[in-house]
Amino acid sequence: MTAFFLALLLLGLFWFTAWLWLGALLRSGASGAPSRLEVQAQDMAAKLDDMFFPVPVATVRAVLAGCVLTGGLIGFALPGATTSIESYAIDQAVALNKAGNYEGALSALSRYGSSRSALAHNEMGVAYLATGNLDLAEKAFLEAADLAPNYAKAHANLATVYDLRGETEKQAFAQSRAKAVERFPIAEDALYPPAENIFSQLPLRFFSALLVGWAFWHLPGLAIRVLRHRRARRFEAQLADGLVMASNALRAGFSLLQALDLTAQKAPAPLSQEFGLVLKEHRLGADLSDALHHLAKRVPSADARIFTNSVIILRETGGNLTEIFDTLAETIQERKRVMKKIRAMTAEGETQAYFLAALPPVLGIILYQLDPDSISLFFTTFGGWLMLALMAVMEVTGLALMLRIVKVKV
Numbered sequence: 001m002t003a004f005f006l007a008l009l010l011l012g013l014f015w016f017t018a019w020l021w022l023g024a025l026l027r028s029g030a031s032g033a034p035s036r037l038e039v040q041a042q043d044m045a046a047k048l049d050d051m052f053f054p055v056p057v058a059t060v061r062a063v064l065a066g067c068v069l070t071g072g073l074i075g076f077a078l079p080g081a082t083t084s085i086e087s088y089a090i091d092q093a094v095a096l097n098k099a100g101n102y103e104g105a106l107s108a109l110s111r112y113g114s115s116r117s118a119l120a121h122n123e124m125g126v127a128y129l130a131t132g133n134l135d136l137a138e139k140a141f142l143e144a145a146d147l148a149p150n151y152a153k154a155h156a157n158l159a160t161v162y163d164l165r166g167e168t169e170k171q172a173f174a175q176s177r178a179k180a181v182e183r184f185p186i187a188e189d190a191l192y193p194p195a196e197n198i199f200s201q202l203p204l205r206f207f208s209a210l211l212v213g214w215a216f217w218h219l220p221g222l223a224i225r226v227l228r229h230r231r232a233r234r235f236e237a238q239l240a241d242g243l244v245m246a247s248n249a250l251r252a253g254f255s256l257l258q259a260l261d262l263t264a265q266k267a268p269a270p271l272s273q274e275f276g277l278v279l280k281e282h283r284l285g286a287d288l289s290d291a292l293h294h295l296a297k298r299v300p301s302a303d304a305r306i307f308t309n310s311v312i313i314l315r316e317t318g319g320n321l322t323e324i325f326d327t328l329a330e331t332i333q334e335r336k337r338v339m340k341k342i343r344a345m346t347a348e349g350e351t352q353a354y355f356l357a358a359l360p361p362v363l364g365i366i367l368y369q370l371d372p373d374s375i376s377l378f379f380t381t382f383g384g385w386l387m388l389a390l391m392a393v394m395e396v397t398g399l400a401l402m403l404r405i406v407k408v409k410v
Contacts, residue, residue: 096108
């Protein structure tokens with residue numbers, strides 16, 4: 001009883017949290033404040049614009065809403081796949097019984113003791129009968145006959161059980177019943193679990209819809225973060241060469257703005273894009289220091305912050321920009337060499353982390369080759385899917401933690 005009330009409390013807490021989240025997502029704040037959807041769309045559009053990929057806010061808003069809707073629909077339809085999974089398990093059990101692998105058939109149907117399929121209970125009864133468990137075989141055949149009264153095979157199998165027990169009266173009745181219903185053939189589809197409609201398992205459907213919808217809500221933001229990180233790494237890789245180019249231009253008599261303009265023309269993207277935007281902001285009236293601050297905000301990179309701070313300080317206090325650019329380029333190149341050395345030193349730990357992360361999937365494949373009937377439950381049952389999803393989350397989390405442990409902070 002305590003477990004029931006605890007489960008009920010947790011379910012209520014989930015629905016309350018889901019209601020708050022959906023309300024915050026769609027509801028506008030007081031005094032005309034934008035909703036969370038609008039805020040998220042504006043933030044993502046601004047980040048895409050910083051990466052020189054301008055997208056209208058309305059398009060981003062539509063993509064976010066579409067992701068949530070798609071995730072909700074997928075989550076809502078996911079529990080309905082249990083019927084198809086059960087039908088597959090029943091077909092697998094039929095094949096295993098025909099092949100004489102009765103333990104495998106029981107393993108395939110072990111999750112479906114309360115199935116509404118007459119065929120499932122009949123196949124369980126056949127497996128129990130072959131393994132000598134007459135009581136469970138009788139129970140399974142009786143359940144099959146109750147679910148499908150015209151199922152002649154279930155009555156015939158029940159007669160076999162009574163024959164082995166020596167119960168002649170029950171055997172004769174079951175045999176006569178089997179012969180009587182043979183005149184009324186039953187459709188094969190009627191032996192499988194009834195198809196689920198859209199209103200079945202509504203609590204589970206709503207739960208999975210909210211869960212998958214919440215996950216899809218975060219997918220666009222995650223994709224943008226990955227793209228920003230990759231762009232910042234490309235910027236760092238190009239910055240040293242760009243500084244050398246700017247330093248050479250300063251030695252040739254160019255001003256700082258002319259040197260940056262030359263670098264913007266000759267360097268590849270994203271370095272050329274960022275330097276070009278700094279010059280455009282300056283030409284439109286912004287102070288060069290402010291334009292450089294904007295560059296550091298757009299590019300989440302330590303090298304970009306060092307470069308902008310150095311230029312800003314030297315413009316205010318005076319100094320040799322050519323020397324500073326050469327020093328920065330040399331420092332960046334040295335950092336790259338040090339980072340390569342660190343990666344070489346930590347390669348063993350990273351390799352061990354990847355091997356440990358790969359161990360469970362490899363063991364799963366080996367066990368599937370040794371005992372496919374048991375391991376196949378992970379792919380043929382809804383509970384197995386949930387366990388696989390949980391294992392995938394734990395695998396990714398464990399790998400991330402192991403890689404973080406061996407990573408050296410610089």
